Amino acid sequence: MKKIGFLSFGHWTPSEHSQTRSAQDTLLQSIDLAVAAEELGADGAYFRVHHFARQLGSPFPLLAAIGAKTSRIEIGTGVIDMRYENPFYMAEDAGAADLISGQRLQLGISRGSPEQVLEGWRHFGYAPPEGKTDADMGRHHAEAFLKLLDGEGFAQPNPRPMFPNPPGLLRIEPHSKGLRDRIWWGAGSNATAIWAAQHGMNLQSSTLKDDETGEPFHIQQAAQIRAYRQAWKEAGHTRTPRVSVSRSIFALINDMDRAYFGRGNSQDQVGLIDEKTRAIFGRSYAAEPESLIEQLRQDEAIAEADTLLLTVPNQLGVKYNIHVIESILTHVAPTLGWR
Known part of the structure; x- marks a missing residue:
């Protein structure tokens, strides 16, 4: 049995061929898609976070809105770039959104990925300390965020506060008990997957990782998952712990499916990230x-994971994306024993 959800990159473009031509279109359709996916029986609604792009960039208002409109489905991110985040403010936002949703948040975070602008985190007021990298800064922000989610008091109360304080040191409020166990780390390498395990986070592994052995992507990803579980x-x-993988999977049921995706299966691709890191794209x-x-029976990483996130073409609209999800839940998942 696997949990099956969707992962939306939240693209929009003013093109006449897109169903999402504005940020408002994307936000409102994301809510509608999550509601419809819950009614369909899907397990999760996850959203990519990218800054300086025509994509979803501020996750917590969206997560809270979905939480208020649904009652069962998991609501998550994949992933929040921690280089941009104030851990204290993020802990407040995350706690509030989790409580609104009835404690259904599953937050994927990471140290960040290639982005639209050069050193975009500097525009948000952050810079790594002397001798440290932006990746170090992202991991430091993540560690601070995790500590805040533990809910321990740390701030000295004002002896003459505006409102009465509880006894002892004060913590970030609102605090949502259990959210700390629902934080996921998006790992691009075996080493960062092990680091995530050591810090008690669940593992998110996408369709992109460092090419560490030259083997097919799914074999490398399966090895990453096993290394994570051993470290845990x-x-x-x-x-x-929980482990998710994401995949673009389309069951060709009708003529529209074949028109959009019936050109044959793609192959793994290898290239460079930031002109220095050799990476493999599944x-x-x-x-x-x-x-x-x-074909899916042969994917070792899907077999290793407990959660599968289906990347959806959100620009094709809510109705078509629900068809994509329903096709997998109905025609594929039962035969594979995922349902």
């Missing part, structure tokens, strides 16, 4: 259901 065990954590899947099922 060695760290002595008491709860069972293939997409698109085929008639019977063929698609056989």
